[in-house]
Amino acid sequence: MKLTRRTTFSSGHRYWLEDRTPEENRRLFGRWASPYNHGHDYALEATVEGPVNPQTGMVINIKDVDAILHNRIVEKFNLKSINDEVPEFKTLPPSLENLASFIWNKLSDWPGDIQLSRVCLYETPALFTDVTMQGGELKVTLTRVYEFCASHRLHSPDLSENENREVFGKCNNPHGHGHNYELEVTVCGPIDPVTGMMADLEKIDHVVDAEVVDRYDHKHLNIDLPELSGLIPTTEIMTRVIWKRLVGKLPAKLERIMLRETARSSFEYAGEDE
Ligand SMILES: [Zn+2]
Ligand SMILES: [Zn+2]
Incomplete structure (x- = not known):
């Protein structure tokens, strides 16, 4: 059985590598290149799968899913500048692809027989990335x-x-x-x-x-x-x-x-x- 839970966080980020010239940054990141931040209301969907517990009728209590998403992800990113305040992104570009892969790794451990099945991260309603293990x-x-x-x-x-x-x-x-x-x-x-x-x-x-x-x-x-x-x-x-x-x-x-x-x-x- 799979279940998907959605949460949101708002973060700032920028595409600008300090060790490159402005010209190189513009060549690499096109119209997104800027030494100043912009921000997004990110939406995260995490899908987990596992057996239905016969005592509770649930795969996992939604309260526990929310606590995991909050403690491992939302707290780390919400109302932060990703480049400046999330240490792992000091040198790693905060692209949607890197963010979603990072979130997958942060969410890889679940209690009991539950496994992470999919991470879907929306930067805008018109742009999202999916991570699965294949x-x-x-x-x-x-x-x-x-x-x-x-x-x-x-x-x-x-x-x-x-x-x-x-x-x-x-x-x-x-x-x-x-x-x-x-x-x-x-x-x-x-x-x-x-x-x-x-x-x-x-x-x-x-x-x-x-x-x-x-x-x-x-x-x-x-x-x-x-x-x-x-x-x-x-x-x-x-x-x-x-x-x-x-x-x-x-x-x-x-x-x-x-x-x-x-x-x-x-x-x-x-x-x-x-
Ligand atoms: Zn952006
Ligand atoms: Zn028609």
Whole structure:
């Protein structure tokens, strides 16, 4: 049984290496380079797994989870300047990847048969990192969240008008309808020891904006996009098309994409059909 508990802390940090010149810092950290702090309201989700205790009906008492998260993490980071007040980050860049790996190590011991299963750290609602253990090694992924609005019509030329209405219902409306799509792009790769980062976020944004967001935003998917010509723009098909547009173009390995069409439905793809 797995359980996930969420907590939050607010911290300041900066991307600026004292032993490098300002030019080098700007080259390494791009628009995030500054000798002055900025801050985030971080959200941390910790997932643990273990057997359900037959006496309590719980894996672990939430009060105990909260105490562990507070004592080992929140107290260490909350309302602090990470570079100046968390000794481990005096020389280690306080990137999201380094912070999440550090938090994983701090949370690796749990009482009884309980084991840490996943650490997910949000720097903003549109940027988070996941840490899991896979094959005895830490696996760190970085996920960026994007939005675009587009209209479409679900209609198959292989089906009769009646069959189309039967299969697609309201989504077969001849004049279409639209969604605010939410796209999660997850990448994975080695972490640069100098910057603490897996990939340049500006480069990821640049590729995803050019290949997906700017291309699909405020468009009619059946009409405006050559790559969708002759395809039914279901979210499944869209997810596969977006994967093809991104794979091999990002500054880190594309691990997974998730496309949310409505608050009630989302689709994940990791290149399984390629
Ligand atoms: Zn920051
Ligand atoms: Zn739709």
